[in-house]
Amino acid sequence: MSVTLTEQDILKEKTEYTGVHPQKFGLWIGMASMSMFFAALTSALLVKKGDYRSWEAFRLPTVFLLSTITVISLSCCIHAALISYRKSKFSQFRWLMFFSFLLGCLFLGFQLMGWSVLQAGGMTLTENLSGSFIYVITAAHGLHIVVGLFVMLVFIVNAFRNRKDPIYELRDIINPKRQLNLELLVSYWHYVDAVWVYLYLFFYLNYQ
Amino acid sequence: METATAAHTEHHPDIHGHEEHHEETFLTKYIFSQDHKMISKQFLITGIFWGIVGGFLSVLFRLQLGWPNETFPFLESLLGKWAEGGKISQEFYYALVTMHGTILVFFVLTGGLSGTFANLLIPYQIGARDMASPFINMLSYWFFLTAGIVMFFSFFIQTGPASGGWTAYPPLNGLRDTSVNLGSGLGFDMWILGMSLFIVSSLLGGLNYIATVLNMRTKGMNMFRLPLTIWALMFTAVIGVLSFPALLAGCVLLEFDRLLDTSFYLNNIIINGNLLGYKGGSPILFQHLFWFLGHPEVYIIILPAMGLVSEVLSTHSRKPVFGYKAMIFSILAILVLSFIVWAHHMFVTGLNPNLGAVFTLFTLLIAIPSAIKVFNWIGTIWRGKVRLSSANLFAIGFVSMFISGGLTGIILGNSAIDIQLHDTMFVVAHFHIVMGVSAFFGMFAGVYNWFPRLYGKYMNETLGQIHFYGTLIGAYAIFFPMHFMTGLPRRYYTYANFETFNNFNFLAEFISIAAIIVFLVQIVFVVNFFYSIFKGRNVEVQKTVDGHAYGNPWGTTTMEWTSPIERLHGNWPGDIPTIHRWPYDYSVNGREYIPQTEPLKPGEVPHE
């Protein structure tokens, strides 16, 4: 055999069982897996908070609230981008994607500010376990954000590079693969945003 | 069979002439392949490589355990400074033990086993052209390979590979100070990196396997028509996807302790009279995170083997699997229970005895689904027309091994007894028989049985039989005596200082000899494998349709042999066949076997 199948051949007519595209289904399983990762980290925190007598209580930096607002706006923004893509409003799509990207960077900025507030308050990485956990968990979550930003960037660069080319835009409309990829990316972002909201509430309840 | 005649209907996907398809090059075909069959071969051959390495390491440390007072000059030429004067150094002994466990547990029996058979069998047996995401599937292999390369290179660095045990417990592994333990230096950082890559690989693979089984089955293949192999592989993936992240979290915290001086696992450590600055951590936290993966991990290893064995036993005994649904629900029960028994590895950590009792209860509950499965396997071969082919011998051997090792599990599961037995050779005997050897047997059964599917050729049967009897007898010779080395602690370099243990010297030597023989017998398998790829007997052609030759070497009912003997991209030249019946119609209606693709006769009552 001297030919390879394209993904479409393989995935043809393959949503009859769960009604979801198999790759989206795969992403959901990946989300379950990432949730276990954060569940493990946060339960480790609870265990140590429970058994370490010199656990230092401190107030969570308020800038983390700004991060939370940012990720929620990011979710709305990128979802709006998806909707305009579906309606073939490509210029709107491009700008909404671009704003989402900026919001993502802003989020990382707020997280770094959160760290420096902690440092300024004397809670360095190694000062006390109560602080160490915040650094590690936010860093682990931040890494997921960075990965998402990287993929988002690829989309944006493609979208802007070809914006003068009507053929490209036409191809966008008729190419289900591209729309699927966008949907996957948007789901991923909703997921990592939701994880942050969870983490924020979790911290908020445990650091008073 | 009309599957092949039904092949050319109007929905023909026309795989051959489509313009969008790219030409294959050597690189896309063999190296960066996205084809599930090629990825399966990549996993298998990488797994065989790791099997040889991991097995050889055990031969080396058995030399030390069997003949603690001898020197072996060839060791010095082989290992250099790690075996000065022909005697393995203490540091390297621990590195050998650690890497032996890591390699065999993760790289052979997890990556190699699941990677090979999930990739080969899932698309073939559910009737899919490939995985849900062939690209992610390829990534899964590449992460696996990279993880392995990192691990492998840790053997060649100044301070040697990780040597703090495959379980990687802190505080020993929590400090980078090589004056404490050589292998806790760079070698252990590489271990963490390698394991993290490995975990990513297994997650990428796992999510693909699950998505494929749940979404990409061919028409008529409802869940209760899936072969047990597929059920087992899918549940395995579920366990992996949910439990590996805990180990990843554990490793992340551990690496923070090592590189950035946090104290997640460390507390008031004193080295050479100096009190280090760590405060508040607890090494037990790591054990919880480790065993939250670690126990499910043993089922990640054994479930695929169970699936392969169920299939092989039924095929080669020409009988339906006994208790098909009971088999499925037992695996499901094992899946659920495997998440709530992890602390049976931690009975001696100062665990609250009441909690210990709870974990004892759950642990012993696992014996129930396990026993159901054993009963059903025996029921399957009972009065069957049993063929003693290599594949089936290994499957039967699996059942024997699984029983022997499962019984000692029940003993260890009792917290009160385990306090005596923990960290002794009894545990080593338990888990090698029930996991190590059993899973290998399952894997061998799978390889002998599906080799024709992978390469269109048979493996040599005589060599297969030698391999089986040698391994069966040899493995019992190695691990059975370990039950009687009462109280002998595991992981010791030498027992010379303990007078009481002198009477085990003979047994230790006997075990070492057996281990060397078993290792040599595995070489028979490796030779057979590679020889058969090139020179094996071809699968008989039963019919040729449209230039594609079809065969069915073992007379199986499942779908993999409705695809031509040659491994085509997309697996079926025309439409994917439709499924009409369950996978175990052996010796029914006066027929030896009825393929799943054959429609029911008028008036025929389906199995369900």
Ligand code: HEM
């Ligand atoms: C009847 C079911 C089983 C029971 C009740 C059981 C119980 C136990 C217990 C209590 C231990 C801890 C011993 C100790 O360290 O003191 C243990 C160790 C172990 N078991 Fe099992 N087991 C069972 C089946 C299995 C199976 C099916 C596998 C693998 C396929 C397995 C693999 C292991 C491994 C790898 C270890 C030791 C890990 C280590 O410390 O390095 N067990 N088992």
Ligand SMILES: [Cu+2]
């Ligand atoms: Cu266990």
